[in-house]
Amino acid sequence: MFGISLGISEYQKEYYTPTDTPNERFMVGGQRLQDFKDNPKPLDLTPDTECMDSCLKLLENGNYEYFNGSPLIMTYSQFQVKDNQIIPISFMG
Numbered sequence: 001m002f003g004i005s006l007g008i009s010e011y012q013k014e015y016y017t018p019t020d021t022p023n024e025r026f027m028v029g030g031q032r033l034q035d036f037k038d039n040p041k042p043l044d045l046t047p048d049t050e051c052m053d054s055c056l057k058l059l060e061n062g063n064y065e066y067f068n069g070s071p072l073i074m075t076y077s078q079f080q081v082k083d084n085q086i087i088p089i090s091f092m093g
Helices: 001-011 033-038
Strands: 054-058 064-069 075-080 085-092
Touching: 033 085
Parallel strands: none
Antiparallel strands: 054 064, 064 075, 075 085
């Protein structure tokens, strides 16, 4: 069952260019990207050492990935930060 779910999620992975609008469920630091843009506040980019339901990871390529897990859905939002701007890279969920 997990393999099927993972396969379906991989099929739904979206990649973004700088002018694209990311998925409405795209998350950074525990909040939706659009909420962050509407009400900007300092973003904590400290990677989590223990990941239970949600966490921020620093990937080997220098991108960040925010994992949001729940019993019904898992999402992965990958982004870069340049000049204090969040640049969406990909979304899977």
